[in-house]
Amino acid sequence: MAALFPRDRSEPAPGAVHLPDWLTLDEQRELVAACRAWAVGPVPIRHTRLPRGGVMSVRTVCLGWHWQPYRYTRTAGDVNGRRVSDFPEWLAELGRRVLADAYGRDGYGADAYGTDGYRAGDYRPDAALINFYDDRATMGMHQDKDERSDAPVVSLSIGDSCLFRFGNTVGRNKPYTDIELASGDAFVFGGPSRFAYHGVPKVYPGSGDPATGLLGGRLNLTMRVTGITD
Template sequence: MAALIPRPRMRPAPGAVHVPGWLTPDQQRELVAACRGWASGPVPIRHTRLPRGGVMSVQTVCIGWHWQPYTYTRTAGDVNGRRVAGFPDWMVGLGRRALADAYEDPAAGDGYTPDTALINFYDGQAKLGMHQDKDEQSGDPVVSLSIGDTCVFRFGNTESRNRPYTDIELASGDLFVFGGPSRFAYHGVPRVLPGTGDPATGLASGRLNITMRVTGLKG
């Protein structure tokens, strides 16, 4: 069996860093188990309905704060009216370590306190159009973790959904951070590559993406 060729870290834009294989296999399994628990409630995973009537192909469950287009609330008025699960302290620690490792600076995560995560599940047909993460009242970085099938992640510019952009393959265990000048860059997932994940993660198929953010909200 041929040895796997290490994938180099990549900096597609200032403040944006891709760190391949950042999560260990055990960490991936633990995250899959945690996400499976959150997906069952108190606010279950669902296909988000957009204001104009469209339905997102990805399925989403939130912790800390509930996201619905285009606001955050503590309760899920568009699902079942219940309060979302809390954001655990161990996720805060994971986010801080992610920033320190991505930016190769032990102090980069100091004070970083994410209070929400959007957990998206992609089946083989799901996509996510180019968009900005701009519903937060904070410019703190977004920490993105991938588990399961590899996807093509399109990371663009801050001005429009159009070029220039960079297509990056995010595989299971990869970390992607975007902050600073790239915090409000457009990004999306044009396709998932079915069958590229390892069932040993606890995810038999599909892609799980966890994005930690700081909402800047009170209450």
């Protein structure tokens, strides 16, 4: 649902960029349709079971590589043993566009963040985790650290808004910044913020626009570079 007043981009931490309303309504519809297709297989969407027996409240389907705590595999041994859907090139190009808008075409480097830098055109994500949040789903504070690459993570949100908590690289507690992510928003974290703790304490039911094709709940798609070779 379009905001009454445009929301400004923000940078809650070095290398972390929030791009409000980045996806058009048509792009959101296309992603919802694609996610529906991915959700039915070959490896269907599921609640991930954690090593100690807990079950995540979000439901997840993967592309390119299958994620299970805490590793990537080509096949889903914890679901049905099948190979996950391929990571499409059109989605990688979407990720490069987000990075270009977040960091500029030339990316960012040592002068800005004390890192080796990334160029948007060189971004080659090979895995995506697609999480669906219903009204009660949350995500605890965690790091995305199962990848062997420190390339940025690109996140896209569709549907209901959520409270997104973006923290520090040391632990799950303060300091952190609370941000509302709405339908169509993009969020990037790389460089010094690549391994920052982050989570979703709350979803706001009924805040999404049915015109996206998602009738309730929140979809969050995150693209990553695993750094793994077959």
